[in-house]
Amino acid sequence: MWQNEFHTLLESEDDQEVARGYTIKDANLPDVLCKYRASNEMAMQNLRDDTIWLSPPSQFNDPYDTSLSVDAGPALAEILRRGFEIRPLPSLDKAQMEKVVTSADPIGESSSHLADLGKLTAAEARQLQEMVRQASEKFTHDITALGTAKIQETVKACSFTTLPLSMGMWSHYADQHRGLCILYSTASLDAGIRGHLYPVMYTPRRFSLAVHFLRFVQTQGRAHLLGGNHLISAAIRKSPDWAYENEWRLVFIDNGHPSGLCFPMPTPTAIYLGAKMPSKVRRDILEIAAKKGIACYDVALSDASFELRALPVSP
Numbered sequence: 001m002w003q004n005e006f007h008t009l010l011e012s013e014d015d016q017e018v019a020r021g022y023t024i025k026d027a028n029l030p031d032v033l034c035k036y037r038a039s040n041e042m043a044m045q046n047l048r049d050d051t052i053w054l055s056p057p058s059q060f061n062d063p064y065d066t067s068l069s070v071d072a073g074p075a076l077a078e079i080l081r082r083g084f085e086i087r088p089l090p091s092l093d094k095a096q097m098e099k100v101v102t103s104a105d106p107i108g109e110s111s112s113h114l115a116d117l118g119k120l121t122a123a124e125a126r127q128l129q130e131m132v133r134q135a136s137e138k139f140t141h142d143i144t145a146l147g148t149a150k151i152q153e154t155v156k157a158c159s160f161t162t163l164p165l166s167m168g169m170w171s172h173y174a175d176q177h178r179g180l181c182i183l184y185s186t187a188s189l190d191a192g193i194r195g196h197l198y199p200v201m202y203t204p205r206r207f208s209l210a211v212h213f214l215r216f217v218q219t220q221g222r223a224h225l226l227g228g229n230h231l232i233s234a235a236i237r238k239s240p241d242w243a244y245e246n247e248w249r250l251v252f253i254d255n256g257h258p259s260g261l262c263f264p265m266p267t268p269t270a271i272y273l274g275a276k277m278p279s280k281v282r283r284d285i286l287e288i289a290a291k292k293g294i295a296c297y298d299v300a301l302s303d304a305s306f307e308l309r310a311l312p313v314s315p
Contacts, residue, residue, distance in 0.1 A: 002024055003201060005024060006025045006199065007021075007201045007237075010229055010233055018229060026195075029194060029197060030186060030248065031185065032162060032183050032184065032186065033160040033183070033184045033186060033197075033248060034162065034164040035052065035159075035160050035181065035182045035183075036172075036174040036179065036180075037179050037181070038173075038174060038179040039175065039179045039274075039278075039281045039285070043180070044284065044285075044288070047182065049262070050266065050267050051263060051264055051265060052262070053260055053261075053263070054156035054157060054250070054252060054254070054260055055158070055260040056152055056153055056155065057155055057235065058152040058153065060157075062239075065152070065238070066148075066151055066152050066155050066157070066231075066234050067144075067152070067234065068206055068208070068234045069144055069206040070140060070144045070209045108129050111128045112125060147209060151231050151234055153258060154254070155234075155235045155251060156251075156252045158263070159247055159248075159249055160248045160249070161246050164183060164272050165307075165308040166245075167307075168244060170275075175274070177274040177276040178277050178278065179274050180271055180273055180274060181272040181274075183268055183269050183272070184268055185269045188269070189265075193250065196250055196252055198235075198248065199236065199247075200236050200245075200248065202240045202243040207230070207233045207234040207237050235249065267292050267293075268294050270297060271285060271295075272310055273285065273297065273298050274299055275299045295312070296313040297310040297313060299311075
């Protein structure tokens with residue numbers, strides 16, 4: 001699928017490959033983006049002003065939203081190997097130290113040699129290995145939590161779908177069918193907005209920073225640890241449990257608005273009115289829509305099946 005190719009290219013260290021990914025993504029933008037809203041004052045003001053609200057992912061309903069994972073074990077092993085290269089263990093000969101510094105587990109390798117030489121008991125070697133294992137797990141946990149909190153503050157996003165008649169999303173995001181769904185034509189979006197639209201990838205695994213963290217250690221801090229594409233990659237990965245949403249996201253990197261910000265959008269092409277929308281709210285939305293020339297549709301329940309239908313609102 002083109003989405004998988006795009007996500008792979010986005011994480012590339014080659015700028016040309018990243019650019020190719022964006023070309024693929026831009027060629028596959030959907031015709032319409034749909035935004036479910038509760039009919040609250042913020043939604044009404046956004047509708048009047050032709051704006052949307054970009055939120056930090058920490059405010060979203062998925063606790064894993066825009067999170068990452070970091071297996072710090074390889075990076076920690078690299079730090080230990082470098083330490084042994086600078087200061088070899090005096091009890092080990094050159095051949096033994098060569099095995100230590102080339103091992104994926106330098107502590108396990110060195111403690112085994114020391115146990116064989118009688119410098120450590122077998123119990124002490126196991127204890128040392130267990131201490132390092134626990135330290136690695138804690139380091140992994142701490143840096144994962146710290147990195148996730150950082151990017152959840154830095155990213156600002158707004159979620160869309162391509163499905164204006166989703167029973168689940170009308171229930172979850174449109175105040176149990178009392179809200180609305182706002183439709184935007186992607187043809188009306190300028191290049192700046194289109195460039196920041198991304199398809200969400202549904203995968204069991206969170207975005208992993210392990211390779212980048214290891215490269216950061218290997219280059220002694222010269223490689224980027226959290227580049228812009230890393231943040232975006234984390235922001236557009238979700239569990240397969242959310243795949244029914246068929247989500248696209250507008251994603252920006254922004255440190256200046258911790259609680260979120262309004263962002264200008266073109267005038268919507270259509271508004272779908274929820275099947276349980278209160279009559280006063282309906283009148284207010286229709287009044288706004290009439291002034292802006294926006295087509296409106298009533299969402300109606302089917303008489304025969306568990307489906308929703310969109311019926312044009314009579315003038």
